[in-house]
Amino acid sequence: MTLADLQEKQKAIVKSIGDLGELKTRLMELGVLCGEPVQLVRRAPWGDPIEIRVEDTFIALRRADAAKIEVEPISQLRVRKGRGAKR
Amino acid sequence: MKKIRVALAGQPNVGKSSIINSVTGARLHVGNFSGVTVEKKEVFIERGDYEIEIIDLPGIYSLNAYTPEEHVAKKYLYEEDYDLIVNVVDANTLARNLIFTMQLMDMQKKMILVVNMIDEVEKQGGSIDKGKLEELLGIPVILTSAKEHRGVDEIIDQIVATHESDKPKNKLYYDQRIEEQIDKIVKVLHKSPHFKDPEYARFIAIRLLDRDEDIYKIIHDLPIFIELHELLGKIYRELELEYDEESTSDILSDERYALSKALVMEAVKKPEVKVSLTDRLDRLLIHPVFGLPIFLFFMWLLFQLTFEVGSIPMDMIDAAFTEISNVVKATLPDGAVQSVLADGVIPAVGSIIMFLPNILILFLGINLLEQTGYMARTAFLLDGFMKKFGLQGKAFIPLVSGFGCTVPAYMAARTLKNPTDRIITMLVLGFMSCSARLPVYVLLIGAFFPTAHAGNILFIIYISGAILGLIVAKILRTVLFKGEPEPFVMEMPPYRFPSMKALGMELWIKTKLFIKKAGTFIAGASMIIWFLSSYPHSGTIEESYTRKIEAVQSEEAKAALENEMAAKALENSYLGRIGKTIEPFFSPIGFDWRMSVAVVAGLAAKEVVVSTLATLYAVGDADERSNTLIQRLRDNVTFKAAIAMIVIIMIYSPCIAAMSTFWAEVPQWAWRGFYLVYPNVLAWLMAFGIYRLLDMMGY
Numbered sequence: 001m002t003l004a005d006l007q008e009k010q011k012a013i014v015k016s017i018g019d020l021g022e023l024k025t026r027l028m029e030l031g032v033l034c035g036e037p038v039q040l041v042r043r044a045p046w047g048d049p050i051e052i053r054v055e056d057t058f059i060a061l062r063r064a065d066a067a068k069i070e071v072e073p074i075s076q077l078r079v080r081k082g083r084g085a086k087r
Numbered sequence: 088m089k090k091i092r093v094a095l096a097g098q099p100n101v102g103k104s105s106i107i108n109s110v111t112g113a114r115l116h117v118g119n120f121s122g123v124t125v126e127k128k129e130v131f132i133e134r135g136d137y138e139i140e141i142i143d144l145p146g147i148y149s150l151n152a153y154t155p156e157e158h159v160a161k162k163y164l165y166e167e168d169y170d171l172i173v174n175v176v177d178a179n180t181l182a183r184n185l186i187f188t189m190q191l192m193d194m195q196k197k198m199i200l201v202v203n204m205i206d207e208v209e210k211q212g213g214s215i216d217k218g219k220l221e222e223l224l225g226i227p228v229i230l231t232s233a234k235e236h237r238g239v240d241e242i243i244d245q246i247v248a249t250h251e252s253d254k255p256k257n258k259l260y261y262d263q264r265i266e267e268q269i270d271k272i273v274k275v276l277h278k279s280p281h282f283k284d285p286e287y288a289r290f291i292a293i294r295l296l297d298r299d300e301d302i303y304k305i306i307h308d309l310p311i312f313i314e315l316h317e318l319l320g321k322i323y324r325e326l327e328l329e330y331d332e333e334s335t336s337d338i339l340s341d342e343r344y345a346l347s348k349a350l351v352m353e354a355v356k357k358p359e360v361k362v363s364l365t366d367r368l369d370r371l372l373i374h375p376v377f378g379l380p381i382f383l384f385f386m387w388l389l390f391q392l393t394f395e396v397g398s399i400p401m402d403m404i405d406a407a408f409t410e411i412s413n414v415v416k417a418t419l420p421d422g423a424v425q426s427v428l429a430d431g432v433i434p435a436v437g438s439i440i441m442f443l444p445n446i447l448i449l450f451l452g453i454n455l456l457e458q459t460g461y462m463a464r465t466a467f468l469l470d471g472f473m474k475k476f477g478l479q480g481k482a483f484i485p486l487v488s489g490f491g492c493t494v495p496a497y498m499a500a501r502t503l504k505n506p507t508d509r510i511i512t513m514l515v516l517g518f519m520s521c522s523a524r525l526p527v528y529v530l531l532i533g534a535f536f537p538t539a540h541a542g543n544i545l546f547i548i549y550i551s552g553a554i555l556g557l558i559v560a561k562i563l564r565t566v567l568f569k570g571e572p573e574p575f576v577m578e579m580p581p582y583r584f585p586s587m588k589a590l591g592m593e594l595w596i597k598t599k600l601f602i603k604k605a606g607t608f609i610a611g612a613s614m615i616i617w618f619l620s621s622y623p624h625s626g627t628i629e630e631s632y633t634r635k636i637e638a639v640q641s642e643e644a645k646a647a648l649e650n651e652m653a654a655k656a657l658e659n660s661y662l663g664r665i666g667k668t669i670e671p672f673f674s675p676i677g678f679d680w681r682m683s684v685a686v687v688a689g690l691a692a693k694e695v696v697v698s699t700l701a702t703l704y705a706v707g708d709a710d711e712r713s714n715t716l717i718q719r720l721r722d723n724v725t726f727k728a729a730i731a732m733i734v735i736i737m738i739y740s741p742c743i744a745a746m747s748t749f750w751a752e753v754p755q756w757a758w759r760g761f762y763l764v765y766p767n768v769l770a771w772l773m774a775f776g777i778y779r780l781l782d783m784m785g786y
Contacts, residue, residue, distance in 0.1 A: 020574070022151075022153060022504075023574045023576060024337075025149075025151050025153075025336065025337075025340070026148065026151075026153050026576055027576065028337065028340045028341075028344075029148045029149045029151070029183070029186060029187075029340070030148070030183060030576075030578065031182070031183045031344070033340070033341060033344055034341075041366075042369070042370075042373065042375075043375060044373065044375065044378075044467055044468055044470060044471055045375050045376070045378060045379055045468060045471060045472075046471040046472075047375075047471075048470070048471045048474075049467060049470050049471070049480065049575055051373075051467065051579060055180065055182060055183065056179055056180050057180050057183055057578065058578065058579040058580075058581075059576065059577070059578055059579065060463075060466070060467045060470070060480070060575065060576065060577045060578075060579055061574070061575060061576045061577075062470070062574060062575050062576075065574050065575075065576070
């Protein structure tokens with residue numbers, strides 16, 4: 001799964017950052033590093049670009065670039081657990 | 088007096104310029120988005136025996152500079168001679184900011200860490216342990232809030248203290264495996280006389296591991312290069328294999344991030360997480376469906392207010408200047424001096440000052456966009472739209488600045504990394520009507536449209552300029568520049584309440600500059616226009632008309648003849664002759680020679696268009712006191728020609744100041760040449776098309 005495939009508000013862990021050239025360095029400087037939690041905050045009109053959150057930094061980037069970042073979703077599990085507990 | 092030179096460095100939008108303003112009372116431009124400061128600015132302050140020079144550098148995320156304005160900062164940090172670094176960081180995003188801090192610490196200079204916006208963290212219940220940070224980093228730390236003027240005066244004291252003390256020992260060490268490789272590189276570097284200093288050699292070694300091309304260029308020409316090159320190749324392979332990373336620079340990034348997270352863990356009490364105001368606002372303001380209509384509504388509102396509210400004091404200012412003019416006429420004896428003041432300078436300056444309220448409202452609007460953080464949202468909202476035209480969302484920021492003034496907008500294009508994106512953006516920036524063109528529009532709209540629609544027409548003019556810009560960008564992208572635009576990546580700052588002080592300051596500066604420009608440049612230009620339009624006096628015209636006027640009886644006929652005489656004299660003047668020469672060029676779009684002259688004079692500055700019209704239509708009108716410029720325009724200019732004029736003003740070359748900025752920013756002669764020609768050709772063609780269209784429609 002990639003960062004571009006996340007649902008709004010869904011959280012994930014960054015697994016690997018693909019070939020993004022210099023953009024990769026820039027994203028790492030902003031805190032997008034392997035093993036870090038990341039959240040998809042919202043999508044712009046027409047679904048592109050997207051806004052993501054790492055730590056307390058909010059970053060806008062395009063879907064095509066986000067699609068090169070592999071992630072492992074985590075918050076889905078939490079949502080299910082939460083619902084289960086309520087029931 | 089002893090001097091201390093301080094480099095103020097930090098990531099974008101941490102408040103570097105605000106801190107300088109707060110410490111020194113300087114008036115640097117500030118805003119809430121990345122890339123407000125795009126060139127270095129010096130500010131001086133005296134303290135005790137010292138004259139302290141603070142250099143405000145553009146924000147830079149790391150020494151791996153990405154965009155042109157970041158390279159300005161990097162170049163300064165590497166090449167210039169300064170005594171210490173003041174590193175400003177944002178308390179809200181400390182972990183990320185500290186990564187750059189560590190890179191700066193690698194430089195082995197004296198350094199102070201300023202943790203700004205501490206008020207925002209504390210308001211949410213967080214805190215930062217200053218002592219702990221100092222202990223862990225080994226450099227002095229100051230907690231500040233530029234907004235609340237908290238801790239900022241301490242910065243100057245600390246600069247003096249740090250300058251006078253010895254440099255503390257470096258405390259920053261990387262993983263053992265990395266340190267071993269650094270040592271190996273340092274050993275080779277020591278063989279060159281340039282790198283005898285162990286601290287400097289260590290810095291170079293770390294930068295080489297960070298794959299810094301600027302440093303690579305330095306060692307490239309040295310005799311040790313071959314040995315070093317071989318060693319580096321080996322080290323890169325070894326480390327990348329060991330850490331399973333693509334590049335040693337990624338390894339260092341991970342390393343620094345881990346270190347900074349550990350630091351933050353020790354020294355920072357995080358605020359409790361809650362839904363922030365920013366998130367709630369953004370749910371509405373950048374809503375996938377409502378976001379764009381809301382943005383358009385804001386822009387529409389801005390132009391409505393610009394016209395409506397701005398026109399309230401207009402009549403008063405107009406009346407005041409007419410009064411001044413009359414007083415001058417009454418007190419000074421008839422002659423050239425009286426005429427140059429009463430007919431030339433005063434009406435011209437007055438015709439410009441009249442529009443100050445409009446311009447201030449427009450500026451206030453743009454400033455609010457910049458200071459609240461909404462500017463970054465517009466880039467986010469419009470990136471998808473801009474992409475269709477071969478530009479990216481970030482290019483929208485200089486375009487909006489262009490509505491204020493084209494000069495800083497050209498500079499703001501530095502935030503675009505890709506040179507092609509930058510050139511395209513700069514080439515279409517002129518179509519974003521700057522505030523100096525506002526007076527021309529307001530004047531022509533006032534003369535030719537009903538007041539009820541005026542604000543809407545103004546909005547349409549500005550939007551058409553923007554749309555034309557996008558279309559031209561698309562054409563340039565397809566015809567001249569192959570390839571994809573650069574990737575779009577941008578930080579979204581939290582919304583911040585604008586500082587009333589900063590807003591007031593910006594408006595005050597704008598007012599001062601505007602009045603100064605009107606009083607010097609515009610007054611000077613109008614004096615030239617007056618001279619050229621009043622001389623040479625032709626005795627024959629005057630004589631023949633004086634005889635005719637004496638011959639007729641009725642007052643009406645006399646007035647008509649007087650007007651005719653004034654018009655004839657004007658046509659015979661130097662300017663009249665120039666105008667007649669260029670008139671054929673403009674007559675296909677319905678301009679008379681006076682409009683032609685005004686438009687050409689507008690190349691100096693767009694305000695001159697209005698002042699020139701004011702002078703030319705006043706000199707040619709004997710009955711000066713009763714008629715307003717608007718009335719004279721209605722009498723002399725057709726509706727379709729007025730529209731053609733609006734189109735010309737919207738598209739043709741901006742003022743000299745803007746053109747020279749473009750010149751300075753773009754070194755390629757081909758683009759400079761293209762830039763000088765194409766807007767004017769396009770302007771004429773568009774004006775011609777619209778003029779003919781209106782003509783066919785029977786206007």
